[in-house]
Amino acid sequence: MVRAGLATALLAALSSPVAAQTVTAIETDGAVTAIVETLRGSYVETERGTLRIEPGDCDGGVCLVPDVIRGLPARAPEGALPDGFVASASSGDIVRAWYGRPTGRYAHGVLGDAIEGGSLVAQTGGGTTVEFVLPESQVFEDITPRIRDLDSDGKNEIVTIRASRSGGAAVAIYGMRGGDLVEIASSSENGRANRWLNIAAILPGTGDGGTEIVGVRTPHIGGRLFTMSMAPDGSITERNDIARDLSNHLIGSRELGLSAVLGGEVYLPSQDRRALRRPLSDAADIALPAPIDKAIIAVAGRLVTATEDGRLLVVEP
Incomplete structure (x- = not known):
């Protein structure tokens, strides 16, 4: 095991009166190019190689161990979305899902x-194998679907980002009904074409089961937080404009993971990506030393991400 070099505590005892918030920059041998989380572990990719993240008595409370990334999802099969991946589940009726029939008919290009x-x-x-084919007016403006049992009935649903020429992006949910893959629910659309949204988290619902999908509408233009909840009876509740000034995506990037859940709270970057916010609570923002553009992951009670210029950050809220 190797330590990660010099670490500098950049920010501590921020405006929260309850507890100090610490952001630690960890020196790596080469700029960080990606933060990757798989079912097999959490990793830092740098210009010089790949490191596995492990909790331990190292700078920032995490140690970096040279390793190769294990547990990456499979790429979508030949003929499917070229940059897409296969979502998988270990149980339930739906066990794999991906996007097919690649098309250029929407011509937005927000994902690169x-x-x-x-x-x-x-x-x-x-x-x-079953397929749901969209009409010519719609596309899946997404990279990898998400498989979850949203209504706690033992059967899986697929959560997607669907966009239309008339209304822009929405969350659309699909499931198996009578042997067919069908749409079972959707959120409202953004209101016009080329207005995208990015899903930030899928959380357990409160009360008697169900699930809450948290997302950011127009993350490049004002960043408005919304939730879409599915109850055990399949009913949908939507809340919009819960918070603003958020951004969990950069235009042209294929990185959709600029968000994390830690201690039951959803963490999202501010619109300028210079702070981490907890928009579903009243907690204070956490200032960052520079804009971040890499995924945010939770490791041992901390958040790990990296800045545009390749500095690794460990955040202890």
Whole structure:
């Protein structure tokens, strides 16, 4: 195990009167190019190599160990969305999902190119492959679907970002009904074409089960927080404009993971990405030394991310 070099406590005892907030910059051998979380571990990619993140008695409370990334999702099969990946689940009726029928008909390019998914493909635990094909007016403006049991009934749903020429992006949810893959719910759209949203978290619902999807509408223009909740009976409740001045995505980037859940709270960057915010609570913002553009992940009660210029940051809220 190697320590990560010199660490500097950049910020401490911020405006919160309850507890100090510490942001520690950790020196790495080469600029950080990506933060990666898989089912097998958490990793830092640098210009000089890859390091596994482990909690320990090192700078910032995390240690960096040279390693290779393990547990990455499979790329979507040939003929599917070129930069897409396969979502997987270990149980439930739907066990794999990805975007198919790549198309340039939407021509927005918010994720780095103008190729989006024209269909959603799913595989069941029994080995059956099913497909939901969108009309010409819509695309999946997304990279990897998300498989969850949203209504706690033992059957999985697929959470997607769908965009239309008339209304822009919305959250759309699909599931198996009578052997077919069908749309079962959707949020409202953003109101016009080329207005995107990014999902930030999928949280357990309060009360008797269900799930809450948290997202940011127009993360490049004002960043408005919204939630979409599914109850055990399948009913949907939507709340909009809960908070503003948020951004969990950079235009043209394929990195959709600029958010994390820690201690039941959702952490999101401010619009300028120079602070971490907890918009579902009254907690104080956490100032950062520079804008971040890498994924945010939770490791042992801390948040790990990196700045645009490749500095690794460990945040202890």
